[in-house]
Amino acid sequence: MSNTHADTVAFVRDTMLPQQEPPPSSVGAVGWARANLFSGWFNTILTFVSILVIGFVLYEILSWVFSPTWNAGSLRECREILSAGGEATRGACWGVIRERWIQLLFGFYPADLYWRPILAFILLGVALAPVLFADKVPSQLIWFSAIYPFLFPWLLWGGTIWGPLSALAGFVIGYFVFKALSEVTSTLIGIIAAVVAALLWWLVLSGYVVDALNSILPIGIQAVESRNFGGFMLSITIGVVAIACSLPLGIVLALGRQSDLMIVKYICVGFIEFVRGVPLITLLFVASVLLNLFLPPGTTFDIILRVLIMVTLFASAYMAEVIRGGLAALPKGQYEGADSLGLNYWQAQRLVIMPQALKISIPGIVSTFIGVFKDTTLVSIIGLLDPLGLSNAIRADSNWNGVVWELYGFIAAMFFIFCFSMSRYSMYLERKLRTGHR
Amino acid sequence: MTTITEAPRAQFRLSMLLYDTRYRSGTIQIIALFGFVLMAGWLISNTMNNLAALGKPIDFGFFAEPASYDINQRLLDYNSRDTHLRAAFIGLLNTLVVAVLGCITATVLGVLIGVLRLSKNWLVARLMTIYVELFRNVPVLLWIVFTMAILIESLPQPRDFIGDAPTAFMGLFNSIAATNQGTWLPEVLFSRSLGNLHLFGEARLRFDVSLDLVAILVALGIGIFGARIVSRRAERIQSETGVRPKTGIINFLIIALPVLVVLVALGFYLDGPHLTTRKLKPIEGGTLIRNSLIALWLALSLYTAAFIAEIVRAGIMAISHGQTEAAAALGIRPGRIMRLVILPQALRVIIPPLISNYLNLTKNSSLAIAVGYMDITGTLGGITLNQTGRELECILLLMLVYLSISLSISAVMNWYNESVKLRER
Structure with a gap:
């Protein structure tokens, strides 16, 4: 009896077909391009427009960047070199960067003492290491971090x-x-x-x-006067000090704002809202003309120190709001859990609340840091010679009158490197500290 | 047998102020208040002593004195014989002008870039990422002075437009002239103008209101009001019958016609900038928008747009994909899914940080002082301060102005948050 299906029909496949390759148009580079670049008529147009834009910008930038003007001593010389080379007067004039880059970095700091800021910033890296990369360096280094705040101004000001x-x-x-x-x-x-x-x-x-x-x-x-400070050294000094001081101050203000103590709370709220409501430039005006009025007659202290105070106060108000966000985002159960363990206020803050609240607010804290560092450029308006202040001086120089792209491009690139690496670090930290929950 | 009905009442001792949690918070607050008052008193008394020693006690009388400086970009009539108060007011208007212009452009650009960053097109998304990172990571002041320098160095001088062989030409049917001083635009003029209404007479605080502008605004208001009535009727019909009558063209006509009628009645015409043969003043007529305003406006918009793009992106990504799928399952088209389902929910996430970015833009507009645009910082905190030497008064007032702008924007934000809050039982 062979009435199975296989016997009654002419042919039946009894094995699976071997798996076939997907069609070549949907895999590899072609498939990727079809999915991501040419998935419809609109996307195709967008892709071609983007390619045109990228091509144009790259062509313009590259033909501008590679220009043999490194040794020129003035803008006129640059133009002579460029027109002698057969090109049009387009092309960068890199002579200004060669002549002034050291000034853009250090301002008018005495040339024989450059090792001091360099050493200070290298040691800054060492001092920050236990804080930034706690799992990769010996923990005894934290003692150096504790002494560093006193070493730093001594190295810079002497x-x-x-x-x-x-x-x-x-x-x-x-x-x-x-x-x-x-x-x-x-x-x-x-x-x-x-x-x-x-x-x-x-x-x-x-x-x-x-x-x-x-x-x-x-x-x-040897002592160095504040008016010799300038360039990126000044920006980084103001930025680092304001960042370092504003974090603890911001934590205190945030705790004050969340506190049950009414008077303390209103003082903190008033301070935070006032500082956040006015532009930084008005606070810098206060630093440059008013701060001496507020102090006992005859007190005069350094303009950089006055700026530092105001920038720190400014940053701490923003920091306080970021940390308050972290505190508010923490589930109520954490506070109650800490209370039920019998921890007092400071123990609860130190052991339970702050570690979690700070972790939540890392992105906000770092973006505040980046904001503070960018805002250090405002000191050029009250006459300090940060990179922007120096750029005004350089453009006023008769040799370099008319230089725009090279100078501002250089300064922008420096700021971009600092700020972009800070934001990448915050992403790394977020990944490292993510301990679950979601 | 005795039962304890209440806890034994301890006698109040002075040390309980420190050790008893019932009293300790009071102690701490009183100490804090004491310290605060002491500090404030110390600062104020120092200031008073210093001011007395300098011989300039606090006095706002200087506001009534003539300012004797010029403001080259202004909305209202002003000349150098006007008072410091009026100069400050013109400056405040300038601040508001650049803030409003900047907010509008930054929003348009930011929304566009934020949506494009989420585009399925890999190349476009990467380009927009580069834009955002580039603008976010470089100081806004640098962008402002950079833009200003580019405008000054790359645009032609006014005298290049005239002569036998002009090297620069006006654009857009001879109506726009972009020079290194600024851009000349056609001027709006009315041949049958209604004139100005002088509020406060010709006094120092004079405030002229153009009746033409009032008429146009009234016409526009009537049009919008009519359009709303039509829309409401359309909604009623839609909820009764399920079919929405077409309102687009009718609404457009209702809004546009009254304005058009008023414009024709007033004799509206544009008078473009004209070239002259004079070397000293090659271009005359038209409205001059100074490069300082253009640079500030462009730089602030491009910078803030990068932040707004991130906010828009985060807002759209915050809406779960299930919402899109559910709407698609109901048979709604992609465009309407965005408009009716995604955007209303995303806006709840987007608006609060958006408004705080508007606030930042307004505060950043104080950097106008770096390019010489005469906003409130440039007038009150700049030239008025330097001329009168009244640092304390000027800076306090300047802070007060910014503080009131900030607080009013915050009030708007709180009101909005309250009105869109999810109603939960």
Whole structure:
């Protein structure tokens, strides 16, 4: 009995066909191009327009960049070189960058002391390493990071070593006063006494002590005045100090704004909203003309220091809002969990709330950092010689009158490198700290 | 047998101010307030002492004095004999002009770029990414001075337009002349003008209102009102019968016709810039838009557009794909899916950061001082400050102006957030 299907019909395939390659038009480069570049008439037009734009821009830029004007001493010489080479007067004039790049980097800092800012910024990298790449460097390095804030201004401004040491001593005195008093009485009294002691030391005593020590043991390096600072060195100095100081200040302000203590809360809200409501340039005006009015008669201090104070205050208000966002995004259960463990306010903040809130707000914090660094260019308006201020001076020079693209292109490229790498770092940090949840 | 009905009441001791959580918050607040008042008092007394020593106590009288400087780009009538107050007011208007112009262009550009960044076209998406990264990572001040420098260096001088062999020509049917001083545009004129209405008379605070402009605005308002009535009727018919009558052309006519009638009645015509033969003033007539305004406007728009593009992209990506699929399953076309389903939800995510970017743009417009555009910072915080030497008054007022702009924009934002908030039970 063979009445199975196979016997009644002429042919039946009893094995599977071998798997076939997909049609060549849907795989590989062709398939990719069909899917991503030519998926419809509109996309095809867009693709061709984009190719035209890219081609045009690349042609213009390349033919402009490769120009043999590296050794020219003025814009006129550049034009002579270019027209002698047979080209039109198009083409970059790189002579201005060759002549002025060192000035754009260091301003008018004494040339024989360039090693000091260079060393300071290399050490900055070392000091930041334990903070930025905590899992890749030895943890003892954090002690160097703690000393670095006092080393940094000394290397840049120079002068006697006793100045930064006495600033450091203020913190040490405050710490010991706190330690001694908080064991005997309450923490609150300890904190207040520590702040008062440190302020007393900085404002009253340290001046005499520094003078005395300096006359006994004059250890120091050559002092450099603030008006010699300039270029990217100035931008980075302002940026780094403002970033470093604004983070803790921003945390305090954010906690104040979230606090149950009504008066503290309103003081913080008022400060944050005021600073965020006015442009930075008005605060810089305050730094340049008003800040001396607010202080006791006869007080004058350095313009860079005044700018630093105002930029730090400005950045800290923005930072506070970013961190407040992180605090608000944290589930209520985390606060209640910390309370139910019996942690007090500061313990809960330190061990439970802040690590999570800061992690949530990393993208915002880094974009605030980038904003602060970009905003350092505003100091050129009040007459400091940051790269933009210097560019005005260079363009006013009769040799380089009329230079635009080379100069601004160079400055823009430098800023782009700094800001773009910061934003990439924040993406790396986000990936590294993502511990689950989603 | 005794039952404890209430906790034993401890006698109040002074140390409880520190150790008892019931009182400690009060103690901390009083200390904070005390410190704050002490600090504020110290600053104010220092300021008073310093001002007294300088011999210039706080006094706003200088506002009534003649400003004696010129403002070359302005909306209202102004001359150098006008007061500092009027100069500041002209500056404030200039700030608002560049802020409004910038916000509009930045929004249009930003939405376009944000949508294109999500395009399926790989090349276009990459190009837009490059644009966004390029503009976000370079300071806005650099873009402003850069644009200004490009305009000054690359555009022809006004005298290149005249002479026997002119090297530069006007564009668009001889109506636009782009020079390194600015761009001349045709001027709007009315042959049967209604004249101006002088509010506050000819006083120092004079404020002229062009009646022509008022008439046009009234006509436009009537048109929009009529169009809304037509739309509402169309909606009613749609909800009753399911068929929406066509309203597009009718609405357009209802809005356009009254304006057109008013324009014809006023004798509207454009008078373009004319070339002369004089070397000193080669171009006359028309409206001159200075390069400082153009540079500031362009740079602020391009810079803010990069941020807005990111916001738009994030807003569209925040809407789950299920919404699109559900709408498609209902048989709605792609264009209407975007308009009726995605955008209304995305806007809830987009609008708050968008408004805060408008705020940033307005604050960044204070950088006008770097290119010499006379906004409120350039007048009140710039020349007025330098001429009168009244730093404290000028800067305080300047901050107050910006603060009130910021706070009003925040108020609008809060109102919007409240009105689009998801109503949850």
